[in-house]
Amino acid sequence: MYKSEKEFLEAYNPEEFDRLSITTDILLLSISDEETANYRKTSKKHMSVLLVKRDDYPFKGKWCLPGGFLQVDEELEDCPKRILEKETNIKDIYLEQLYTFGGINRDPRMRIVSTSYMALVDKNRLKDKLASNASWFNIKYFDEDNEVVVVLDNEIDTLTFKIRKTLKEKTTDRYKFEIIENESLAFDHPLVILNGIERLKNKVNYTDVVFNMMPELFTLGDLQQVYEVILNKKLLDPAFRRIIANKVEKTEFVERGAGHRPSVLFRYKNNQK
Amino acid sequence: MYKSEKEFLEAYNPEEFDRLSITTDILLLSISDEETANYRKTSKKHMSVLLVKRDDYPFKGKWCLPGGFLQVDEELEDCPKRILEKETNIKDIYLEQLYTFGGINRDPRMRIVSTSYMALVDKNRLKDKLASNASWFNIKYFDEDNEVVVVLDNEIDTLTFKIRKTLKEKTTDRYKFEIIENESLAFDHPLVILNGIERLKNKVNYTDVVFNMMPELFTLGDLQQVYEVILNKKLLDPAFRRIIANKVEKTEFVERGAGHRPSVLFRYKNNQK
DNA sequence: CTAATAGTGTCTATTAGACAGTATGTT
DNA sequence: AACATACTGTCTAATAGACACTATTAG
Helix, strand or coil: CCCCHHHHHHHCCHHHCCCCEEEEEEEEEEEEEECCCCCCCCCEEEEEEEEEECCCCCCCCCEECCEEECCCCCCCCHHHHHHHHHHHCCCCCEEEEEEEECCCCCCCCCCEEEEEEEEECCHHHHCCCCCCCEEEEEEEEEECCCEEEEEEECCCCEEEEEEEEEECCCCCCCEEEEEEEECCECCCHHHHHHHHHHHHHHHCCCCCHHHHHCCCCEEHHHHHHHHHHHHCCCCCHHHHHHHHCCCEEEEEEEECCCCCCCEEEEEECCCCC | CCCCHHHHHHHCCHHHCCCCEEEEEEEEEEEEEECCCCCCCCCEEEEEEEEEECCCCCCCCCEECCEEECCCCCCCCHHHHHHHHHHHCCCCCEEEEEEEECCCCCCCCCCEEEEEEEEECCHHHHCCCCCCCEEEEEEEEEECCCEEEEEEECCCCEEEEEEEEEECCCCCCCEEEEEEEECCECCCHHHHHHHHHHHHHHHCCCCCHHHHHCCCCEEHHHHHHHHHHHHCCCCCHHHHHHHHCCCEEEEEEEECCCCCCCEEEEEECCCCC
């Protein structure tokens, strides 16, 4: 039909295809500290997620993950980077592709396929830099056999959603997730959140991702708590210290003034063998 | 501006956005047996991938992964399913989303974002069912520090490509892959192949995915070889048998006629504790 | 002194690695 | 008998889990 690739391309007309768009959604996760009454007790930690309030239709007034349309002249991964920078005003945030959602009616406007990304950050880096429509929500989740309930709250709003999980097939532990209750989160973002939490939970076991959520200097107690929050279980001190021993290095600094034995500050070790 | 979501949606015009399309590419992997001269020796196994020859521009005449455009009224995951069924004429193939590629110039026709999927199958299920433009290629890969060379061959054609890998950041072992040599494979498909191999290599360690590539009944020797091919290293017999012991169950059948002690046939055990 | 966390020593249990041996078919 | 793979026993090394103990601060 065509004599050459050049000829073919000149005759090629994208207008012949149906319209569809691509967006990216960003699940920015961090760790929050909850102040406790007793100054001697260590503060309780939570995972937290950054949400933005929609000031446009659709889902006007609801909360959702930061996201936006991919531009034609923009690399896919530059899209979440651009949005993340807009919301947080900092660069160099850990970013990793999560999953691409492509349900037919996920967006009421038109057919939209969305690639979600997970980003991790130390919240303290963002002090006073957040966009005005953005807010951190603490995450609490209750993972039963075939249902997960997630509660997000930012001390003003509380958002709850419930998701049913059914095993897809028997050889892996991949689940099909369905939103069965969701009043307050826009789009299919509950799925993105769950997906990201699962990913992070797995990843902490065989990588050093956690350190993307830590400040430059930290105590091993803090670090352990972060692992515990992500893994959703208590760890034994000696075991934990053995495991992270060659990921971190001692500094000359200590953290004092907490009503108990001061804690040595560590930093992430770059060239571990 | 708009009084309601309904009003907003009625005024919404998708035509205002630039055109872009979505495709899915499928990396169908399987295991091939290579006949050996000596009838007593067990046949050598390889990973193999299904490629199709392009009979249209662009990349006319080159080999590529099976793939195609997402239709507007089609769930994202139904797209690879549809294509897979077209090429193999069977359903129920293990399918898992791999990664979404969105480089600006990955396709000469227009801006195309592609979500890749990995599929696994026992090749014997496809005997005489393959589409005429499809062919299995054996995979051999050589993984150096910062370069991977992959050689694909189907006994007629041999396709070679080389990829440079550079660590993205220090906390995980995620790499940025760049194609630095590729004569014969269309699009950025070398990246999809590498991505899939990596994924599979990781996944065999903590799931039972391998069994998607096995026939109903198999010997432990065969199973071990499949693990070895995927992991690209020899395993010790007793250790291997310990690990898979509660994933499989003995059957009453044996495989005989191979010039040595017959081997018991096992099957994948469904309800392992 | 007390409450609270920091940090370590050590014993045990489980899992992974290595090697050598025995078993049993086909030609 | 010889070859080739099937399959098992057992010793050792490494890793993970559990518990109990000592250390050190602010108030």
